[in-house]
Amino acid sequence: MKLTLKVWRQKSKDHKGNFENHQIEASEHMSFLEMMDVLNERLIEKKADPIAFAHDCREGICGTCNMVINGKPHGPMKGTTVCQLHMREFNDGDVIVIEPWRAAAFPIIKDLVVDRSSFDRIIQAGGYISVNTGQAQDANSIPIEKDVAAQAMDAATCIGCGACVAACPNASAMLFTSAKVNHLALLPQGQVESSKRVRSMVKQMDEEGFGACSNTGACEVECPKEISIENIAAMNRMYIAAVVGQQDQV
Amino acid sequence: MINLDPKIPKGELGEKWTQYRGTMNLVAPNNKRRIDIIVVGTGLAGASAAATLGELGYNVKAFTFHDSPRRAHSIAAQGGINAAKNYQNDGDSVYRLFYDTIKGGDYRSREANVHRLAEVSVNIIDQAVAQGVPLAREYGGLLANRSFGGVQVSRTFYAKGQTGQQLLLGAYSALSRQISLGNVRMYNRHEMVDLVKVDGKARGIITRNLLTGKLDRHAAHCVVLATGGYGNVFYLSTNAMGCNVTAAWRAVHRGALMANPCYTQIHPTCIPQSGSYQSKLTLMSESLRNDGRVWVPNKVEDAEAIRKGQKTALDIPEEDRDYYLERRYPAFGNLVPRDVASRAAKVACDEGKGVVATGLGVYLDFASAIERYGKGEAHSKGIHNPGKDVITKLGEEVVAAKYGNLFDMYFKITGENPYKMPMKIYPAVHYTMGGLWVDYNLETNVPGLFALGECNFSDHGANRLGASALMQGLADGYFVIPYTIGQFLSNEIRTPKISDQLPEFEQIEKEAQARIDRLMNINGNQSAESFHRRLGAIVWEYCGMSRSEAGLKKGRQLIRDLRSEFYKDLFIPGTKDEFNPELEKALRVADFLELGETMMVDALDRNESCGGHFREEYASSEGEAARNDADYTYAAAWEWNETEPVLHKEKLEFENVELKTRSYK
Amino acid sequence: MSLTGLFLITFLPVHLLGNFLLLAGDGGEAFNVYAKFMTGNPLIKFISIGLYAFIVIHAIQGVIVWRVNKAKKGSRYAVQAKNTNWAASNMGILGTIILVFILIHMYQFWLKMKLGWIPPVTIDGVEMSNLYATVSGIYSNLFFVIFYVVSMVVIGLHLSHGFQSAFQTLGLNHKKYTPLIKALGTGYSILIPLGFAVIPVWMYLAQL
Ligand SMILES: Cc1cc2nc3c(=O)[nH]c(=O)nc-3n(C[C@H](O)[C@H](O)[C@H](O)COP(=O)(O)OP(=O)(O)OC[C@H]3O[C@@H](n4cnc5c(N)ncnc54)[C@H](O)[C@@H]3O)c2cc1C
Ligand code: SF4
Numbered sequence A: 001m002k003l004t005l006k007v008w009r010q011k012s013k014d015h016k017g018n019f020e021n022h023q024i025e026a027s028e029h030m031s032f033l034e035m036m037d038v039l040n041e042r043l044i045e046k047k048a049d050p051i052a053f054a055h056d057c058r059e060g061i062c063g064t065c066n067m068v069i070n071g072k073p074h075g076p077m078k079g080t081t082v083c084q085l086h087m088r089e090f091n092d093g094d095v096i097v098i099e100p101w102r103a104a105a106f107p108i109i110k111d112l113v114v115d116r117s118s119f120d121r122i123i124q125a126g127g128y129i130s131v132n133t134g135q136a137q138d139a140n141s142i143p144i145e146k147d148v149a150a151q152a153m154d155a156a157t158c159i160g161c162g163a164c165v166a167a168c169p170n171a172s173a174m175l176f177t178s179a180k181v182n183h184l185a186l187l188p189q190g191q192v193e194s195s196k197r198v199r200s201m202v203k204q205m206d207e208e209g210f211g212a213c214s215n216t217g218a219c220e221v222e223c224p225k226e227i228s229i230e231n232i233a234a235m236n237r238m239y240i241a242a243v244v245g246q247q248d249q250v
Numbered sequence B: 001m002i003n004l005d006p007k008i009p010k011g012e013l014g015e016k017w018t019q020y021r022g023t024m025n026l027v028a029p030n031n032k033r034r035i036d037i038i039v040v041g042t043g044l045a046g047a048s049a050a051a052t053l054g055e056l057g058y059n060v061k062a063f064t065f066h067d068s069p070r071r072a073h074s075i076a077a078q079g080g081i082n083a084a085k086n087y088q089n090d091g092d093s094v095y096r097l098f099y100d101t102i103k104g105g106d107y108r109s110r111e112a113n114v115h116r117l118a119e120v121s122v123n124i125i126d127q128a129v130a131q132g133v134p135l136a137r138e139y140g141g142l143l144a145n146r147s148f149g150g151v152q153v154s155r156t157f158y159a160k161g162q163t164g165q166q167l168l169l170g171a172y173s174a175l176s177r178q179i180s181l182g183n184v185r186m187y188n189r190h191e192m193v194d195l196v197k198v199d200g201k202a203r204g205i206i207t208r209n210l211l212t213g214k215l216d217r218h219a220a221h222c223v224v225l226a227t228g229g230y231g232n233v234f235y236l237s238t239n240a241m242g243c244n245v246t247a248a249w250r251a252v253h254r255g256a257l258m259a260n261p262c263y264t265q266i267h268p269t270c271i272p273q274s275g276s277y278q279s280k281l282t283l284m285s286e287s288l289r290n291d292g293r294v295w296v297p298n299k300v301e302d303a304e305a306i307r308k309g310q311k312t313a314l315d316i317p318e319e320d321r322d323y324y325l326e327r328r329y330p331a332f333g334n335l336v337p338r339d340v341a342s343r344a345a346k347v348a349c350d351e352g353k354g355v356v357a358t359g360l361g362v363y364l365d366f367a368s369a370i371e372r373y374g375k376g377e378a379h380s381k382g383i384h385n386p387g388k389d390v391i392t393k394l395g396e397e398v399v400a401a402k403y404g405n406l407f408d409m410y411f412k413i414t415g416e417n418p419y420k421m422p423m424k425i426y427p428a429v430h431y432t433m434g435g436l437w438v439d440y441n442l443e444t445n446v447p448g449l450f451a452l453g454e455c456n457f458s459d460h461g462a463n464r465l466g467a468s469a470l471m472q473g474l475a476d477g478y479f480v481i482p483y484t485i486g487q488f489l490s491n492e493i494r495t496p497k498i499s500d501q502l503p504e505f506e507q508i509e510k511e512a513q514a515r516i517d518r519l520m521n522i523n524g525n526q527s528a529e530s531f532h533r534r535l536g537a538i539v540w541e542y543c544g545m546s547r548s549e550a551g552l553k554k555g556r557q558l559i560r561d562l563r564s565e566f567y568k569d570l571f572i573p574g575t576k577d578e579f580n581p582e583l584e585k586a587l588r589v590a591d592f593l594e595l596g597e598t599m600m601v602d603a604l605d606r607n608e609s610c611g612g613h614f615r616e617e618y619a620s621s622e623g624e625a626a627r628n629d630a631d632y633t634y635a636a637a638w639e640w641n642e643t644e645p646v647l648h649k650e651k652l653e654f655e656n657v658e659l660k661t662r663s664y665k
Numbered sequence C: 001m002s003l004t005g006l007f008l009i010t011f012l013p014v015h016l017l018g019n020f021l022l023l024a025g026d027g028g029e030a031f032n033v034y035a036k037f038m039t040g041n042p043l044i045k046f047i048s049i050g051l052y053a054f055i056v057i058h059a060i061q062g063v064i065v066w067r068v069n070k071a072k073k074g075s076r077y078a079v080q081a082k083n084t085n086w087a088a089s090n091m092g093i094l095g096t097i098i099l100v101f102i103l104i105h106m107y108q109f110w111l112k113m114k115l116g117w118i119p120p121v122t123i124d125g126v127e128m129s130n131l132y133a134t135v136s137g138i139y140s141n142l143f144f145v146i147f148y149v150v151s152m153v154v155i156g157l158h159l160s161h162g163f164q165s166a167f168q169t170l171g172l173n174h175k176k177y178t179p180l181i182k183a184l185g186t187g188y189s190i191l192i193p194l195g196f197a198v199i200p201v202w203m204y205l206a207q208l
């Protein structure tokens, strides 16, 4: 199939970006990223600058790949990362617009590659259970209801890709943050510090420059792991309770 | 020859670790604060090590080329992690896990290391659960287990099909906590490009800041490498795109030894290559072989017709199908170990019976399972004389409940519905048992240089059992290195802070810079990617599923030629002083080009077949692997040398298990 | 936002009930009495000041959120995908229209009444403003009828997102009850504006 790609090119955060057009012949069996590989090989042959894009596992789990395809983070297929998207989702003659994640807290590094270290700092602010190696008791000493464990697992499947931020008109990181807060708060091991955790993670999230949630629900629609916005409500509830009941400083 | 002392502690096998740990030298807390440790790599092994060393009070600097520790390749592990918990009361024990691992590794690993691994396996699960890793549970609220290939007990813990992800996120959270406490300084997007030795000891590294291209010096009292496996030397593998050998290989250039590089694991159930543009291969979990039947057409004409698209699997009548695993291995059938299943698929395709356009693919068919489950369901629902449609529908529901997410993944990638058409699969490179040679302390032959996780060679011998790589990475990081590193560091408490202004640092930085400049200045015509692809094809062809002396010799020459072409005709766009993924790739491919040759040399040296290493000359009359215990019960540790790598041997002593031939017939 | 929003949500049905007196068919007697009560009673006065304050705060909050969020987004996508419902991502525009509506609405009735521009009428011996006459005057003008109806649609859209959004923000969600809240929100945001919209249409038709 013949395709026209309009790809965002930007040398660095401080340069101005623009769209660049490319024609490409792709096979429907290719993955989207393989199509980009082919394009890059051609650019290199012409000694031109290949398009920088982020990727690693190419099987939908590492959370590295990030492209907004025709306005949709990770492209048109539901519950799928870009690396799992295949060209059979497109038709001969399509024009495909490819952009990076757009959010002030995800500055552009080059072309489609952005800096998501703000997510790491949110986790560092409290996305853990304070237990040192060797301090644990036997794993079966705390039974956890199967459904609760499953709910925690659902929240824990977040791959930290940032599509939720990219999709959100406010660039809010509530889905990402709440998934972690909720995963830990659901488990008895994690409940102990949950009030302090939610306060410090939300504080860090605000400091990183993410926008405020206005409940548009776009994050949930675009999340490749289909994380539910119920997590956001649950975090809001915990946050309000934590702030109202706050006794110490975070 | 370098004397490779494995430093195995004295005593009974089951007591070695406990006794050793109890009598080992310690570093007092006030001294720990003065000691700097560099950890390169923050996958399961590195993140767990960095976090634990930070908790102990050392000053840790951790490095990853990824943009975050959470992206390490460990994230992709699907199936599970073994531990000798015996929660199922099915007769499991530390000894059984030890024995299974030694046997699975075809008797080419070190007894003492493997036993220690089995011992600490139980602590890993406790630690993970305490960190909030949501491992699967039963209705009673206790942990669930599943079975994995090659063993007779249920000891595998899992978190859906995302065990590696959840365990890595656990280690990452522990690491994040130490970062926030200031005990660990994290350097993301920093790639180690060289190792610095001072007076023979590993004292630091040179890194390249991948955003700016700047080279930096980092000094410490010792260096820990946890940089993962080198499966990507094959170009196509189930590894993430970024996996590479550079850190380990740079260490080899500075005197460390590469042990058993030819031991690579080829996983039998992966989605076959679909075209020349293919960038990586995707694993389909081993668990599918519980219900899927592997076959190819009996007649080459049928296979040809299928490849041309004139026929499909459904057109081949039962009597014209060859369920070759069931035929050759009646006792284990479709559940033979990975190396055996992979080789059998290759044999079938070599006979011209492959069923995908490239000729490289066999069927994994669920039709019988669907029918069997469908009938069972119909019976239990009290449906008498169910029609074919009803059976199929009910059967598909059962299969979907068991493997739904894998079937979806298959569908996303291939566009074919595996409920209606048999899956097409082919073996693919998955794991590398070889790695840096380390002793019982996980220290390489370079004092002060340690290696953990997939990047060392320690525990899996010539073949790894499913669900034990995660176990080994976390054992090394959480429970072994925090102790054994003290053996080295307790002698360093008087060593002042290492300065990165020492002439050794200046010299190595210059050399690293020169290597980068050399590549940048070639200014030829071919991309690093294209060289990588060609290298992969050579290694796969001559040092893949089956190897022969003639092939290995030829392969070695081809790699040498390719390497000289690389240094003449490589083209890297952009400059060295910017974010330049093409330069990163080129540096890694340069190292793969040397490693690839070493693999051929190692495979040539090993005149036997064992585990993942199959030499055509050394097969039984039925085509099974034939070991030569008399001559090859050693770990082959290689010193790199442009003209002829040098072999150093560590003799493997088996005091507790008897060496037997594996049989699955 | 959620708290002020919820307060405004509770105000609407009260306002609507009063307004239904317009349709009492008694020539406006009940409505005028009600209007006098509403403007005279000190408690009501107090509440209404609170109401105005909430409207202002809600609007200011809205502007702040809109501006801050826009800055945090940085740049916009060249292609805008449909991944939310339209109202959810256009609360600012809807809110602005509603504010304009409120100003016109307040001018037409409340301000005129305050300034004593509304002709008096005597009911049961008490003299009071004939607000009813003013209302029916305005609602005889097709232009204003359409204006009011359109504004109600806008309010409906604003509510359709705002109602359940407020619950989400306050964390008041529950597997069992959230669908109920959503249904309630949808019902509310259709019925209340519909109720308001019926009045001008009815009065217009009645005067034809
Ligand atoms: C698809 C798949 C499924 C698997 N499933 C299972 C399973 O079910 N059970 C199981 O037990 N095992 C499984 N494995 C194997 C297992 O996942 C790996 O062996 C294991 O995770 C390796 O962990 P590691 O910490 O050693 O290395 P990695 O996780 O690969 O981490 C390497 C780290 O080193 C860093 N690094 C590398 N080079 C440099 C450098 N030069 N400079 C700086 N940093 C560097 C990387 O950034 C990364 O942080 C699977 C493997 C694959 C491919
Ligand atoms: S919540 Fe979903 S979209 Fe957001 S980072 Fe996690 S996986 Fe990505």
Ligand code: FES
Residues within 6 Å of the ligand: A054, A055, A056, A057, A058, A059, A060, A061, A062, A063, A064, A065, A081, A082, A083, A084
């Ligand atoms: S590349 Fe890992 S999720 Fe897409």
